[in-house]
Amino acid sequence: MNCKQLNSIGLEEVLVFLGHLPTRQNEKEAWYLSPFGPESNASFKVDRPKNLWYLFSQGTGGTTTDFIQKYFNISVKGALEWASKQNFSSFHQQAKPLKSHPNYHIDRIMDIAHPNLISYLYERGLSGKVYPFIKELWFTIENKQLYAVGFKNNSEGWELRNAFYKGALHKKDITVLSFPKETESVSNNKTQKNTTNQKIAVFEGFTDALSFIEMQKSFEGDLLVLNSTAMLQKALALLDSYFEISLFLDNDPAGRECARKILKAYPHAKDFSHVYSDHKDLNEYLIAKKKHHSHVTINTPTTTTAKNEHIEKQNECREETNRIKKRVRRRM
Incomplete structure (x- = not known):
C-alpha cells in the first residue's frame, strides 16, 4: 500500500x-x-x-x-x-461512490457463550478467567448481523473483536476497571477513580489487559485501557492520583511514544515493555508463552513415554533371545 x-x-x-x-x-x-x-x-x-x-x-x-x-x-x-x-x-471497491454512514444497532448483550468466540479467545491465549471482564455482543451493520467479543469503555461505547472483525461502536473512550474484579457487572466500568486503589497498570488495547489478567496471580489495583492512543491526554489526567504506575504498552512507534509521554509526566512510572521485547505486545507474548508451555508439558512427556516403552520392548526381546539360546545349548 x-x-x-x-x-x-x-x-x-x-x-x-x-x-x-x-x-x-x-x-x-x-x-x-x-x-x-x-x-x-x-x-x-x-x-x-x-x-x-x-x-x-x-x-x-x-x-x-x-x-x-x-x-x-x-x-x-x-x-x-x-x-x-x-x-x-x-x-x-474504489470505483464505488462514498457511502453515507451505515446504519447500525446493538441487538443483544450477553455473557460469552458462542463457540467461535470461545475459540477466538483461546487462540489469543485467553481462558474463562477473563470472561467476567467482557461480553458477547450481537449487532447489525448495514443489514448484516455480526457477533463479537465486546469490551466496554467509560462512555458506554464498545470495543469489538472476533477472528475476522475489529471495530468499535458508540463513543470512543478509555476503560478503567478493578482487578481482581469487583462484584458489580462489567457494564459498570468505573468512570471515576477508586481511591482505595493506589496501583494502576496501563495498556493500549483490551486484549493486552486481558492477557495481563490471564497471567496475574497477585496484582490488586486498577487497569486502564486506552482503547486508542488518541485517548492518552485523558489518561494522563487520571493517572495523577496513583502512586504506582506500570506500563504495558505496545512495542511499536505509537506505543513507545505513549510510554515516553507518560514517563515524562510521571517519572515514578515503570515501563515493563522489556518483558516482552521480542514481541509486538503483551498478548503476542502470552500466545508464544502458552505455545512453549504446551510443548514442554504435553509433547515432552509423550516423547519420554514412547522412548521408555521402546527400551522396555528391547529389553524383553533380549531376555527372550537369551532364554532361547539357553534351551538350544541344553539340547546340544
Missing part, C-alpha cells in the same frame, strides 16, 4: 471503524466531534466528494493519510502499515 492507495480509503469508513459517528450530515459533508480530544460542539468536517477532513477548532486538516498520522501520532510509514492490516471496503 502507498499513500495514493491509502488516500482512496473513505474517511467515513475509517472514522466508523475507530468508533466515531457524525452528529449531522448531508450529501456533501459530515460533521463530527473532534476525534482527537473532547469537545462539546462538532468542529471536525469531512468533505465527502473530495474525501478530505478539516478540524476547525485547531485549524488543521488533510487526507486519510494525514488523519491516521495525527490520530495515532505515527509516521507516514506507520500509517501505511496500520491501514494495510485492516480490511477497508472502500480500498477494495
